Amino acid sequence: MVKGSFSVRLPEFARTTTFRWTLAISGAFTLCVILMFVFVLGEEYSYLSSDVDRLNSENARLVTAETKENRVRRLNEYLQNDPRRVKLGGLFDSDGNRIAGNIENLPATLQTDSSPTDVSLIRVDAFGRDRQLARTIAHRLDDRSILVVGRNVQQFTWIVGVVRRALTLGLIPALCLGLMAGALLSVRGQKRIDAVNRKVQRIVDGELRERLPTRGTNDPFDKLAVLVNGMLDEIESLVRRLAGVGDDIAHDLRTPLTRVRVSLERARQKAGSLDELRASVDKAIVGLDQSLAIITALLRIAEIEHSRQVYGFRDVALADLVREVGDLYEPIAEDKKVDFAVKAKEDATVHGDRDLLFEAVANLVDNAVKFTPQGGHVELSLLRKGNEAVVRVCDSGPGIPIGESDLVMRRFYRSDKSRCDPGLGLGLSLVNAIVKLHGFDFRISSGPGCVAEIAGRSADA
């Protein structure tokens, strides 16, 4: 709560929000308790006063009602029998001289025939002479003498004292306890945050294996830590995968580039004629083009993965798209002597980018045709499953080994079975990126051969 230069000197825990809140709540609590006591005291005081006033006026009436001669006796009777020394009474003549009673003299502040007042009186009796605070009334009688009746209300002060002691004994420890709890909580919180801070610093420094400390309790802090740790797991695996991709890229680029180098080197030494030189240069260009194609494909995947733009999406009729892809690949399948069937009897419409979807389907067919041996078959079909539109590409190729279906979607993954086949190993990760951008499902399963499906919510369902 202290601002400015002072706050610098406060201990660490006192500067935490937790501690400040504890302080504020303790203050409010104390104020409430004090207000409550004040209220109770006030009520108690007015109750007791009215009680005393009633007693006083009753006794005054009894004395007044007596004949002039009997009043002194009556008063003395009343004043007797007072072990607690609370009863006060006095009869004074019109000049204020004491006639009877235990009040030494008529207090100057006391007014006759007015409402009861608290007055300080001097009590004189067999036990001695002492000053007492009394609730008092005074009446002027018919013979001009003055009757004073009062009752010691020292007990009120005593009650106030008790309350004060109660407050001191109750509130101060409570307050201290509150402050201590606040300090403790903030220190504990501070400690956890410090621990987290140290871990985070290590993670920032590259120690991706580090995790935030958890205690196995179910408090919000722990839940948060668990959440962040989950995120870190994902990041770690992504980074590892990326690092793996980096290695793969290096490898896949190095292969064609090495061929280029060798080809050029040989040509420089061995080429005897211009034709030989040109043949070598042609080979080199092919190798460079391959490397460039890899880079282009990678950039393209990154572009799709990073694009959040879906504003170009519109309704795409899949039957047309499937037939077009079929049309595009039919000659290639035929050249390779692979039986190629396109089945799109029902139409289905999805919301998406036609060019990208075309590219995805074309890639699947490209893959299927590439990996299906001569004499095999590839089928491209459009199906409807409930309100899902499914484009399915089946082939009779070697299929994907169980457990590799996730891997094939990663960049550069190429099943060992197909290492020798040409291809960039980027096709399926491109398809995956496109499908993800659309929020569709991409499933690969191994029947006999390979079954790849792109499933999207049908826009006309």
Place this chain on the structure above:
Amino acid sequence: MVLDEATGLTRAAAPLCQLENDLGQHENPAVGSPGELAMSRVLLIEDDRQTADEIVAELVDRGFQVEWAATGIEGLDKARIGDADVMIVDRLLPGIDGLTIIEVVRQEHIRTPVLVLSALGAVDDRVRGLRAGGDDYLTKPFAILELIARIEALLRRPSENRDTMLRVGPLELDLISRTAKRGDRPIDLLPREFRLLEYMMRRKDQLLTRAMLFEEVWSYKFVPQSNLVDVHMGRLRRKVDGSDEQPMIHSVRGEGFVLRAPA
């Protein structure tokens, strides 16, 4: 063969490329016919000096007159004169952005065809380039022959004639009845083959690269990994060029195809 600003490939590639062209004229008669396009004026707006040098050298070798502007402002000034036959504009330039230059020039009703060059490969970027008034778009790094082929295509853009009959030598294509014949021999074409042949006949004697064919005939924006275009072209060629006839569809190794009338 490939221009790449980032690497030193340019230096190594250029002399080899030159070699092929100097000697290639007889063997690959398809690649450009300089006579026809010679003295065409090209305005090149490109800020990277190395890339610009390579492009200029290649174009000059092919008989073009080339003017080079290294900044957007200089480029815009030269473009507004409007005496170039074709412009090559880099997308990212110091001073004024390439697309802005094209927009300004188009607003001034200068219709010079523009080829946009860009290191950004985004499909979106391509669309934006074309929308700004560019006529074609090429992503860096590119093969120099691809650039030449596209510039020639822009220079020889088919006139908007309303002919319903296309003829190249003995080859005839009837756009109304959707039939084709070579001499008296009718040719039975599938729709996609018809489209391909129509595109080629409208651009006879021009080198058409695979990427150009794929973009224009199939209107796809991605370049497939398989030899798709080659296979389709193979089909068409078997139908157009009979075994006892002189070939009309020639392939330029590694680059593309040319349709020309038999000599």
